[in-house]
Amino acid sequence: MVGIDIEKINRFEHWTDEGYTRIFTKNEILYAKSFENYLERFCGFFCVKEAFVKALDDDTIMYKEIEVLHTDTGKPYINRNEYIDSILKEKHKNTIDISISHCKDYAVAIVVIE
Numbered sequence: 001m002v003g004i005d006i007e008k009i010n011r012f013e014h015w016t017d018e019g020y021t022r023i024f025t026k027n028e029i030l031y032a033k034s035f036e037n038y039l040e041r042f043c044g045f046f047c048v049k050e051a052f053v054k055a056l057d058d059d060t061i062m063y064k065e066i067e068v069l070h071t072d073t074g075k076p077y078i079n080r081n082e083y084i085d086s087i088l089k090e091k092h093k094n095t096i097d098i099s100i101s102h103c104k105d106y107a108v109a110i111v112v113i114e
C-alpha cells in the first residue's frame, strides 16, 4: 500500500502553537522547532500524515497518533505506538516506510505499508 502527499509550506505560516499541538506530537514540535526552517519540517510531517491516510484509504485516522521520529542518522520513521500497531494488525501488514523531502516552497512525503 502506498500513499503520497505534497503541500505548500506557506499553508502553515499562520498556524498558532495551539494549531500545531492539535496535529503534531510533542516530539515532532521539539524536532521541528530546533530548525530555523521549522515550517518546512512541520509541512513534511503533515505530508506523512496525509500520505498515511492515502496508503490506508482510511479517513478516520487520527493525525496526532501518527508520530514521525528520526534515527540517529536523521532518517524519519513512524513511531510504532499501540494505535499504529492496531491498524497494521487489522490490515494484516507489518512494516511502514516513509520518506520526506522539502524545499522553500513545498514539502512532499511518501508512505509505503507492507
Ligand SMILES: CC(C)(COP(=O)(O)OP(=O)(O)OC[C@H]1O[C@@H](n2cnc3c(N)ncnc32)[C@H](O)[C@@H]1OP(=O)(O)O)[C@@H](O)C(=O)NCCC(=O)NCCS
Pocket: 040, 041, 044, 073, 074, 075, 076, 099, 100, 101, 102, 103
Ligand atoms: C539526507 C539528505 C539526502 C537529505 O537531502 P536534502 O536534499 O538535504 O534534503 P531533503 O529536503 O530532500 O530531505 C530532508 C529530509 O530527509 C530525511 N532524511 C534525513 N536524513 C536521512 C537519512 N539518513 N535517510 C533517509 N532520510 C533522511 C528527513 O526526513 C529530512 O526531513 P526532516 O528532517 O524534516 O524529517 C542529505 O542531507 C544527506 O545527508 N546527504 C548525505 C550525502 C551527502 O551529503 N553527500 C554529499 C554529496 S556532495
